[in-house]
Amino acid sequence: MEPDRQALRVPAVNVPATAAPPEPLVGASPLSHDFETFYANARDAVVRAVTMTIGERDLSVEAVDEAMVRAYQRWSHVSRLENPGGWVYRVALNWATSVLRRRHRPWPFGGSAERSEEQPSMAEPDVLRALAELDVRHRAVVVCRYVLGWSEAETAAALATPVGTVKSRLHRANRQLSSRLAHLQDEKES
Amino acid sequence: MPDLDRYLYTQLRSKAAGVDVPSGDIDAVMARGRRRRHRRAGASVLAVMAAAGSVTGVVVSHSSSGRTAQISVGSPTNVPAAPGDQLTWRVVPATAGLSDLTNLSSSGSIAYAVSTAPGVVAAGNEPAQQLYRTADGLSWTTATGPTGVSADGVAVDGNRVYTVGTGPATAATGDSGAWTTAVSWTDNGGGSWQNSVLPVDLNAPAGTVTVNDEAVNVAAGPKGVVAAVSISATAELSKLVPGVSAKTLWTANTNGVEVLGSQVSSQCGVSVAYTPTGTLQQSSAAKKSGTFQPSVAIKLKLSAEQRAMAATLGNTPAAPGGQLTTVPCAGADGQTSSSVRADQAYRVVKAYTWSQLNISGQLAQVLQSQPLVFSSSDGTNFRQVSLPAGTAGQAYVTGTPGGFAIVELPGVGGPPVVLQSAGGQHWTLAPFGLPAGVTGVSGIGYVGGHLVVVGQTQTGSAAYTLLSDEWQTTALQGNVMAVSFGPLGVGVAEVSGSGAPGTWQVQFSRDGLQWSSTASLSSLTGGAVDDANVVVGATSVVVTITRPPTAQPPTGPSDQVQVVGTPAR
Structure with missing residues (x-):
């Protein structure tokens, strides 16, 4: 079976036919010029997104708080960005990545900051395991796209990465995810 | 692949929604933001003393009774500027002004700083901070820093430059994620460096303790060198008991x-x-x-x-x-x-x-939010020193005419305390702690014969200046974004309000008692301000202003302009 065909089979398992278009969890437009409002609206969603990206909640909380501190320090600048939440996500992810590197410890997801190891390490199976097998750059694109609900252009701006790079990473990530998740479809059919 | 899209949207959002996020504390975030900016800022006051030539005795004296006195200070007041505090400002094209200036120390006309590159403000990545050097406060050039250590703090004592910073974790730093902390020094302007690794041992049973963050600063003077290491760590009791x-x-x-x-x-x-x-x-x-x-x-x-x-x-x-x-x-x-x-x-x-938990010494201190303070009489061999019992919090160290002072800022629950030491080895509580209500410290230094602490309260920013038996509190006009102590005095860059774009200005004082203010930096320079730092030198105060980026996302360093203040005749 061709990979793309296989990919088409996987999601049909659990997705309701009436699935509504996703709403961004953190808006790509400025939520407010007021830092307090921004913090209240964006903080938890970004923590969840970073957790999904690095696999360690407590470190994600620390990282997002650190990023929020930096956002507050530079709020006059950050608030004018098209997507302040994207800035916070990127700073938090970079901070967490830096901490993990400095610790010289295995990544919670079992991969490294640079590239994934090829063995699944998370206890929870299915989609999280598949996500964990991506390297962090591809994981970040997937999280921005699907968890935070940003468009490719918004994801590119948030990650300070060219749109073309986002598209190619998303494409590769989706191919890998679809192949890793194929067993769900097989189980369903059997 | 729309079906895959829908599947991932549904599944990943569902998984994300299942992440239990602990409540945030915006007040703590904002307080950290204010004071973080200014861990950045403490200048070597020893250089200040030499330049000012007006040392007026020990800043904080030993308490004969041993009691801790809390001085009640009234509401902050705005103190009019004395003529000597008025500066004449002029705008100059930026040459190579720094941006995200973390730490600054000067000796004579030479100053060193830890900073990001000129014009680099909105760094999404971990700030690429380096050691910089200047002879005029206007134009900075990179200086070679110690190898293998990321310098976070700097102190200058004559020709010797000290840095304190962190390096990669080693087996000696344990499994907690702590990294190596070292004091480095050079006597030839960065031509060659020597390192002294501080004796920090945070070993704990595997996987039970995680080090999250570390703040370091250093002060140097004739009686030695003191380095303060404040480590944030998380322990998981469930894995210990x-x-x-x-x-x-x-x-x-x-x-x-x-x-x-x-x-x-x-x-x-x-x-x-x-x-x-x-x-x-x-x-x-x-x-x-x-x-x-x-x-x-x-x-x-x-x-x-x-x-x-x-x-x-x-x-x-x-x-x-x-x-x-x-x-x-x-x-x-x-x-x-x-x-x-x-x-x-x-x-x-x-x-x-602690022994039942197999946690010893320094890690127990860290888990109680106590800083680890190290002293060296010769600047090369460091040993940990004891602080008065019951004190805790992030430590800010500075030199004083009589030795050293540390301000400890508890994260929650108590006012900052001031510790004092003549030689850096033996520390006592100073008789006058900072007023209650101080929630953050942006910088400490010694100018015009006074110990000055620039800090925050729940309602704003203030400068606290130690007089003979009490602190004078002077309200500042905005959120403190940069502080510099130098031979001429103390300068503070501030922005008012939390909204964008905010109004930036600089306040200056020779002695922490009389303050003058600039007009808004926007009006002074005829353009928007994205960020500003301030460097107080021996004869002038230099404010480096970074303009907002012209493109989104930013494609390169932003433009800068500098403003130079000199004492009015």
Whole structure:
């Protein structure tokens, strides 16, 4: 079976036919010029997104708080960005990545900051395991796209990465995810 | 692949929604933002003294009684500027001004700073900070820093330049994620460096403790070098003690760890407040009922008046791992009125000593939020020194004419305390702690014969200047974004309001007592301001202003302009 065909089979398992278009969890437009409002609206969603990206909640909380501190320090600048939440996500992810590197410890997801190891390490199976097998750059694109609900252009701006790079990473990530998740479809059919 | 899209949207969002996110604390974030910016800023006051030539005795003297005195300071006031504090400002094209300036130290006309590159402000990546050097405060060039150590703090003593910073973790730093901390020095302007690794051992049973962050600073002078290391770490008691769950609340003290049970609801009724000595002070209302020991305070029957005044325990999110330090008391209006120690807000159901947990020495200190302070008389061999019992918090160290001073800023629960030492080895509590209500420290230094602390309260920023027996408090006009202590005095860059774009300005004082202000930096320079730092030199004050980026996302360093202030004749 061709990979793309296989990919088409996987999601049909659990997705309701009436699935509504996703709403961004953190808006790509400025939520407010007021830092307090921004913090209240964006903080938890970004923590969840970073957790999904690095696999360690407590470190994600620390990282997002650190990023929020930096956002507050530079709020006059950050608030004018098209997507302040994207800035916070990127700073938090970079901070967490830096901490993990400095610790010289295995990544919670079992991969490294640079590239994934090829063995699944998370206890929870299915989609999280598949996500964990991506390297962090591809994981970040997937999280921005699907968890935070940003468009490719918004994801590119948030990650300070060219749109073309986002598209190619998303494409590769989706191919890998679809192949890793194929067993769900097989189980369903059997 | 729309089906895959929908599947991933559904599944990943569902998984994300299942992440239990602990409550955030925006006040703490904003306070950290204000003071973080200015861990950045403490200049080597020893250079200041040499240049000013007006040393007027020890800043903080030993208390003969050994008691800690808290000086009550009234509401901050705006103090008019004396003529000597007025500066004449002129705008100059930027040459190579720094941007995100973390730490600054000067000696004579030479200053060193740890900073990001000129014009680099909105760095999404971990800031690429380097060591910079200047002879005029206007034009900075990169200086070669120590190899293998990321310098975070710098101190200049004559021709010798010290840095303190962190390097990669090693086996010696344990499994906790701590990294190596080292003091480095050069006598030839960075031509060659030597390192002294500070003796920090945070070994713990594998996987039980995680080091999150580390703040370091250093001060140097004729009597030696002092380095302060403040480490934030998280312990997971559930991995140390069988039968304890990850959601169990606990608190740490000198002896070890106490496991907490249910809340003691009456605690806030006596309005207890944490003091540096570890004892409790009672509110005036409580004092009326007579003197009593804190340990029995909770058993007192409150009067109707006291019950009416009683606040209720609020909620403080525990740190990851369940550690609690203090719990706020919320008044009838919902405002936090005081705080109580966690072991007073909750019933202690079990206690473990540090040795029972296989946690020793320095790690126990770190888990109690105590800084690790190291001293060296020759600047090369460092040993840890003891601080007065009961003190905790992030440490800011500076030189004084009589030796060294440290301001310790507790994260929650108490006012900052001031510690003093003649040679860096033996520390005592200074007789005059900072006023209660100080929630953040942006910088400390010694100018015009006074120890000056630039800090924050719940309501704004202020400069605290130590007089003979009290602190003078001067309200500053915005959120402090940069502080510089130098031979000429102290300069503060501020922005008012939390909204965009905010109004930037600089306040300056020769002695911490009389302050002058610039007009808004936007009007002064005829353009928008994205960021500003300030460097106080021997003859002038240089403000480097970074303009907003012209493209989104930013494609390169932003434009800068500099403003130079010189004393009016």
